[in-house]
Each structure stands twice: as structure tokens, then as C-alpha cells.
Amino acid sequence: MTGVSAPGRARLGVRTLREDRWWLAPLATFVGLFLFVVYATFRAFQGAYYYFEPYLSPFYSPCLTTDCVPGSSDFGQPISWWPLSPALVILIFPLGFRLTCYYYRKAYYRSFWFSPPACAVAEPHRSYTGETRFPLILQNIHRYFWYFAMIFGVILSYDAILGFRNPQGQWGHMGLGTVILLINAALIWLYALSCHSCRHIMGGKLKHFSRHPRRYWMWQQISKLNGRHMLLAWVSLIWLVVADFYITLLAHGTISDLRFF
Amino acid sequence: MSRNAKFRVWRGDAAGGELHDYTVEVNEGEVVLDIIHRLQATQAGDLAVRWNCKAGKCGSCSAEINGRPRLLCMTRMSTFTDDEVITVTPMRSFPVIRDLVTDVSFNYQKARQIPAFAPPPDLAPGEYRMQQVDVERSQEFRKCIECFLCQNVCHVVRDHEENKTAFSGPRFFIRAAELDMHPLDARTDRREFAQAEQGIGMCNITKCCTEVCPEHIKITDNAIIPMKERVVDRKYDPLVWLGNKLFRRGND
16 A cells, blocks of 8 residues: 555545645646647648648648648658658657656656646555656656747747748738747747746756856846746647648638738 | 644554554644643653654654655644545664654664764864855755754665665765765765765655755755766766866866
8 A cells, every 4th residue: 555545644535635726727728738739630640731822730830741731841852752741740849848847747757647647646556666667767858848939939030030021922021920930939939938948958957157247147137937837738739720720721721911001 | 712623643562563542732933842742741751752843843743644745743633634644653664662763773874974074174173264155055064953864764664674784874974965066075075985885875765855854955855966976977878087188177
């Protein structure tokens, strides 16, 4: 017998005495992440309706395979051997970044794996080794995904800037899609810069802040963002869906883009 | 203004026990510890409870109130509704001695295992000079009152007794971080120690320690995750390893 029923501990016979709605937060997290996974999986495999001049869905950016629709490949089409949707080539990077993110780890360990479901609520597992063994020891490569997230931040910003063209490719125009992609790029930057690994790399790893005033300043700014990492994780995730869905509707012909000028 | 409140208090010892029902007088401004003391004075003279300062600074009166790890002296009665039954039990991660008193020696064993601050070899006592920016991170961790609520709520040991040998717990990860971030600590093996001896890899950063800390120390964000990242520097990141080899980085 282990856990709260282990010999010597106060015998209570229940896994928790909490009577508040402790299950609400993990349930909401589960529903939110589950809906995103369903939507993202469908869209990633669909391989269509991801480009409407001049907007490219963030799920398909950068579009690198020869299957990409004309105009959507800003960085060429170097991959010709890939038989599936072009999104699946690149999705490992943003997916890996979020999967190994310190906030999302908390979120899915609690809501999907019940380890624990909530504080002071006993988990159902017989044994526990945490992140000491394969595959969870791979969570330690989070910083490498962060490096890629920086590259994706640049690419998504570039996509947003390309949105200042009209469907004929002329510059100096703007539509609702441009605003949506700009917000998307900004949120991706904020989420990636608020990352705990970023905080460590920027200055957290130092022993003496006084010897590195610039890095100390950066660490302070990143620390402010880091306090809102959970919020930014959710808002940037939801906005990805908003951006992708808007472009899907445009590409599908369901709606037309609201052009400002 | 006084009223009567319904309490359920766990009474017993390591051999067994159960929740006992009491109806106790509650006055305005009181905390749960006041009610426990009134119980001792009026209905249960042999009720065991550990307490000292009644000000949230000694860390003695840790227990669980309605299933949540709390300090008895810092839980105001005004946070409960008049008809709410308030359940008070001992901490559930440690062996119970009697009633609300638990044996927290696990924590002292873990504390003893951590190598103490190592003085810099080139400075004599009295010559230590540190800048505020270099010690402010460690100062947050010095706020710890050692109530062990974080140790109690941590599911790694709460739900798995067998992990107690390999896992030190959040209170001692903040000690590890405090020393590793200390500008004058001469030891260079804190990270290896945190990984191999303290079992920091077992923490899955689900943040319950931070949620229950009465001193509001950001245990997970400011100590455990930075320590995990420092362990990655030393153990899992080939680029950092290569950088250290090539550029012979000093004590930055």
C-alpha cells in the first residue's frame, strides 16, 4: 500500500477530503486541449484550404513541399518526396515546443494523466518516476524546440508582413486577415519569449547578475513576461485556430476578406 | 458576534483513528487554530496539535483543512460559510504521531543531505562582499518558514511512499537553487547533486507546492524550473557542454 494509505499515516480511507470543485480546472484544460488537438489534426491532414492570396495559414507555414499550392511557398519547395500534407513536415517544431513547454506539461500531466488531477487529490497510478526515464526525460530538450520557435517567430512575422499586399501581389494594402496574422505573430513571439528556457538562456543561468547588466535587464523583462506564460500559452493557441479558421473560410469561399485599403 | 460551527477533527495515532464531530463557538476575527484551542479547552483536553507563533512565521501548525494543506493559524474562519462543516486532519504525507501532529523528520533527513554553503577559498570571513542584484533570487527562498506544506502536497511522495528515499521535495529544491545561485558559494557540483541525489527529475512541475506556500514563494517558476534548466546545462545539452569546453567559461 502506498500513498495516502501508506502504513503510519493518518487513516482516512478517501483519496481526498476536498469538497470544492477541484475537478473543474483539469476538466476545462482537458476539453480545451482536446478540442485543439482534434481541430489541429483535422486541419494538418486536410492539406487544403490553407492559402488565400496573400494569407498563409500558420499551420502550413513555411510550406516546403512540392504539393504546396502556387504562391504559398515563400522559401521554395525543397521537399519533393513527402507524400502527405505539407503541414505534417513542419508541425513537429511548434508541436514539440508546446508539448515540452513547462506550462503545458503541468496542464496535461494534471488533466490527461491525473498525475495529480489536482493538489491534495491522490493520483490513480501505482508507481511514478516523473521525468527521469524515457520518454519523459526528453522533456529536457525543450530549449532546442525554443530555438526553432524563434525561427518560426520570424517566419510567421514575415507571413504577416506579406499580408500587406493585395491578392494581385501589390504592396500597400491591408485586410482583416493582415490584422489577424499580425496578432498571431505577436502572440507567438510573446509566448516564445515568455518561455522558462528563454528566461534561463537570457540570464537566469548566470550566478552574478552584477557582471552582466544587459543580460540582467533582459532576464528582468523576460521574467515579467514569464509570469504570464500560462495566459500567453492559451491565447496564442486559441489565436492560431482563429487565424487558420479565417483563412480556411476565405480559401473555401465561404466569406470574403474585409479589405481596408 | 459569535456563532456555533461544526467541526470534524481527526483523532487517533499510527494504529488508527477517525473523524470526530464537534460543535464549537466561533467569534469574529478568529482563525482555525483558535477553534482548535477552544476545543482543547472545552471538549477535548487531550487533543494534540503542534503550534508556536500563531502568526504564520514558525511553520508549526501545518495541517489539512477541508482536504487542503494549510496553516491552522493563517486560515480565517470568515472564509467559511456559517453552515459549512470544517474538516481538520493531520498532513497526509507524513507518519502521524497523534491527532493533528505528524512526524516530519523526513524533511530533516533530507536537509542534512545537502552540502552546506562552501566559503570561497580566497576570502576570509569578514571579507565577503555581495551585490544586492546577485543575492535577491536567493533571498526569496530564505523566506521559507519550513512549514513543509509543499513537501506534504507534493504528489511524488504524497502518493508514492517509496519515492521518499530518492526524492528530496520542493523545500529542498529551493535550498539547492538558493545555493547554486549564491554569488559566493564555491561548490560546483550543486546541479549534479540536485539531479542524482535530490531526484529533481522526478518533479513534473505540476505546481502544487507553489499553490500551498504560505510565504508565496514562487517555488516552481523561480527555483525548480531554473534548477531543472541548470541540470540540463550540465547533463543534457551538448551545445552548452561544447561551449564550456571550447571557451573555458569561468564562474559567470
